[in-house]
Amino acid sequence: MIPDASALESDAQYSRNSELGDVLVDVKGLKMHFPITEGIIFNKLVGLVKAVDGVDFHIRRGETLGLVGESGCGKTTTGRCILQLERPTEGEIFFEGADLTKLDQVALREYRQKIQVIFQDPYSSLNPRMKIGEMIDEPMYVHGIEPDARKRKQRINELLSVCGLNPKMADRYPHEMSGGQRQRVGIARALSLRPEFIICDEPVSALDVSIQAQIINLLEDLREEYNLTYLFIAHDLSVVRHLCHRVAVMYLGRIVELADCDELYENPMHPYTRALLSAVPVPDPEVEQGRDVSFVAGEVPSPINPPPGCVFHPRCPIAVESCSQEVPELRELKPGHWVACSEV
Amino acid sequence: MSALLEIEDLRTHFFTTAGVVKAVNGISYDVQKGETVAIVGESGCGKSVSALSVLGLIPNPPGRIVGGAIRFLGDDLIKLDDLQIRNIRGRQIGMIFQEPMTSLNPVLTIGLQLTETMEHHLGMDRADAEKKAVEYLRLVGISEPERRIRQYPHHLSGGMRQRVMIAMALCCEPKLIIADEPTTALDVTIQAQILELMKNLTKRMGVALIIITHNLGVVARYADRVNVMYAGKIIERGLAADIYREPRHPYTLGLLSSVPRLDQPRQKRLDPIDGQPPDLTRLGAGCSFLPRCKFAVDKCASEIPPLETVGNGHLSACWEKENLEMVKG
Numbered sequence: 001m002i003p004d005a006s007a008l009e010s011d012a013q014y015s016r017n018s019e020l021g022d023v024l025v026d027v028k029g030l031k032m033h034f035p036i037t038e039g040i041i042f043n044k045l046v047g048l049v050k051a052v053d054g055v056d057f058h059i060r061r062g063e064t065l066g067l068v069g070e071s072g073c074g075k076t077t078t079g080r081c082i083l084q085l086e087r088p089t090e091g092e093i094f095f096e097g098a099d100l101t102k103l104d105q106v107a108l109r110e111y112r113q114k115i116q117v118i119f120q121d122p123y124s125s126l127n128p129r130m131k132i133g134e135m136i137d138e139p140m141y142v143h144g145i146e147p148d149a150r151k152r153k154q155r156i157n158e159l160l161s162v163c164g165l166n167p168k169m170a171d172r173y174p175h176e177m178s179g180g181q182r183q184r185v186g187i188a189r190a191l192s193l194r195p196e197f198i199i200c201d202e203p204v205s206a207l208d209v210s211i212q213a214q215i216i217n218l219l220e221d222l223r224e225e226y227n228l229t230y231l232f233i234a235h236d237l238s239v240v241r242h243l244c245h246r247v248a249v250m251y252l253g254r255i256v257e258l259a260d261c262d263e264l265y266e267n268p269m270h271p272y273t274r275a276l277l278s279a280v281p282v283p284d285p286e287v288e289q290g291r292d293v294s295f296v297a298g299e300v301p302s303p304i305n306p307p308p309g310c311v312f313h314p315r316c317p318i319a320v321e322s323c324s325q326e327v328p329e330l331r332e333l334k335p336g337h338w339v340a341c342s343e344v
Numbered sequence: 345m346s347a348l349l350e351i352e353d354l355r356t357h358f359f360t361t362a363g364v365v366k367a368v369n370g371i372s373y374d375v376q377k378g379e380t381v382a383i384v385g386e387s388g389c390g391k392s393v394s395a396l397s398v399l400g401l402i403p404n405p406p407g408r409i410v411g412g413a414i415r416f417l418g419d420d421l422i423k424l425d426d427l428q429i430r431n432i433r434g435r436q437i438g439m440i441f442q443e444p445m446t447s448l449n450p451v452l453t454i455g456l457q458l459t460e461t462m463e464h465h466l467g468m469d470r471a472d473a474e475k476k477a478v479e480y481l482r483l484v485g486i487s488e489p490e491r492r493i494r495q496y497p498h499h500l501s502g503g504m505r506q507r508v509m510i511a512m513a514l515c516c517e518p519k520l521i522i523a524d525e526p527t528t529a530l531d532v533t534i535q536a537q538i539l540e541l542m543k544n545l546t547k548r549m550g551v552a553l554i555i556i557t558h559n560l561g562v563v564a565r566y567a568d569r570v571n572v573m574y575a576g577k578i579i580e581r582g583l584a585a586d587i588y589r590e591p592r593h594p595y596t597l598g599l600l601s602s603v604p605r606l607d608q609p610r611q612k613r614l615d616p617i618d619g620q621p622p623d624l625t626r627l628g629a630g631c632s633f634l635p636r637c638k639f640a641v642d643k644c645a646s647e648i649p650p651l652e653t654v655g656n657g658h659l660s661a662c663w664e665k666e667n668l669e670m671v672k673g
């Protein structure tokens with residue numbers, strides 16, 4: 001898919017070996033609680049939305065970690081915490097050994113360049129009043145990557161063609177482009193700072209099926225080309241399986257299962273993961289008609305008042321009495337396969 | 345047996361300052377009693393507009409049905425006036441829209457929205473209608489329906505609201521329900537619940553269902569027959585099993601090979617359809633899929649391929665429909 005793969009070869013920074021390396025991102029005990037307040041003048045704290053409630057994972061260099069779950073499970077908030085767009089309530093986020101939660105805004109700037117994000121909605125994540133070229137230019141200018149405006153212009157052209165766009169598009173506005181093209185602009189903008197780590201927050205879920213595949217292939221090519229590390233946040237389990245090395249399943253602010261991709265899909269252990277996988281219809285009537293589907297009843301409870309014990313127990317088909325009292329720990333049941341359930 | 349709904353050469357165009365958008369450009373299909381028909385396609389292919397045309401809900405201006413016929417139980421819906429179509433819409437043809445957040449009135453209670461339809465269409469009084477509303481809410485799996493009918497839409501989750509929409513569509517015992525992306529805004533586990541509910545209820549009550557979606561998995565599980573749309577036209581039609589086993593249009597073929605599947609080993613790479621969907625104001629003389637097509641021949645640029653039979657009830661609009669298999673292999 002890369003029309004001109006050699007376009008950025010001059011960047012020495014990008015030529016790393018492509019094997020999985022050291023731990024790049026290490027998230028420990030991350031909690032993000034949002035206050036709910038009442039009253040206009042005297043703000044009174046009346047509750048907490050426990051969006052993320054104790055999450056641990058690490059990502060190695062060159063790896064893609066998938067973070068899946070339904071809306072409201074805290075997957076996006078986790079991503080925003082790593083980006084330091086939210087200051088977490090508790091926990092540590094190490095990036096190349098430095099704890100981002102302890103750094104002030106000035107010290108963070110260096111890391112903001114290394115950690116970039118691709119957003120879900122290509123319509124609202126681009127400024128409608130800026131030209132495509134300006135949008136890709138701005139981060140490079142702000143971070144002083146390339147002081148020479150002419151060289152920046154050249155790099156914009158390179159980035160656009162790497163992302164499968166015609167360099168002439170630099171003079172267009174977002175409204176002149178389709179959803180897929182806009183998402184390519186978002187990717188080019190993220191790449192402009194030569195990041196090491198990109199958080200992809202539902203990058204394809206707003207796109208049509210045929211365009212989704214184009215963007216997924218592009219993300220894969222870029223990862224190999226520049227040895228990028230991704231945190232891939234999504235709710236589409238088949239897309240996650242295609243792209244990721246390891247997958248973490250979140251439910252109501254917690255990770256309920258974490259394993260290598262093939263292991264998780266072939267041998268899901270947590271009842272929630274099983275229910276999720278079973279709920280995805282396969283695009284083949286012959287498979288579908290004969291497929292035994294176990295639907296999970298009920299809905300996701302509110303993160304304001306999560307159930308006691310295991311958060312999944314009200315919907316769980318294999319729950320026992322102790323599930324409503326004790327919070328199950330994430331246990332390593334097989335090498336690399338972690339499950340937070342006391343009944344498996 | 346005559347069809348429940350028969351659409352013939354329907355053309356719905358939008359007259360905008362940028363030009364005439366031929367959103368639906370000559371489509372024909374039928375729906376038999378009690379069957380589930382899917383209309384699949386990507387955004388902008390005209391699948392929603394074709395459904396809104398049936399219900400007489402095209403905003404005019406800028407939109408207008410410029411040709412064709414929509415025969416429902418023998419009547420041509422296009423020829424009916426507003427009052428007449430209002431007696432069919434909601435009564436004979438129910439609707440379920442994509443956005444459960446916006447398709448309910450936020451300032452009316454659930455109960456009022458349900459009883460209103462029944463009072464209007466079935467001539468029931470308030471007390472009877474309320475009893476029936478409770479019954480239907482229970483049928484669609486809403487707990488404590490007596491309490492729920494006093495609540496407002498914002499009290500309910502997205503999945504619950506979609507259940508209310510289903511209850512509303514069913515409560516006048518229609519012959520046909522049109523569901524426009526009924527689960528796109530919902531989570532997977534909720535999507536499965538809602539679809540299973542719709543399938544069971546429509547089957548039990550003998551209601552025909554037109555399901556409009558872009559999700560190929562949903563179609564595979566729930567549809568009897570499938571119409572694939574591209575750029576305002578139906579480009580392939582057939583039994584779901586036939587279309588998935590042996591797609592006879594390059595677009596369908598491309599769609600099916602571009603989605604990763606959970607039941608098959610991981611592929612090294614996805615095989616996407618290159619390029620972008622066409623601009624509906626500037627359609628060329630030939631096949632509108634031509635710029636993205638891997639199988640194109642000279643003829644494709646000059647003549648629009650008609651929808652023709654390739655097998656038992658299986659139709660395709662492609663000049664190369666007989667030769668796809670070889671190239672694919």
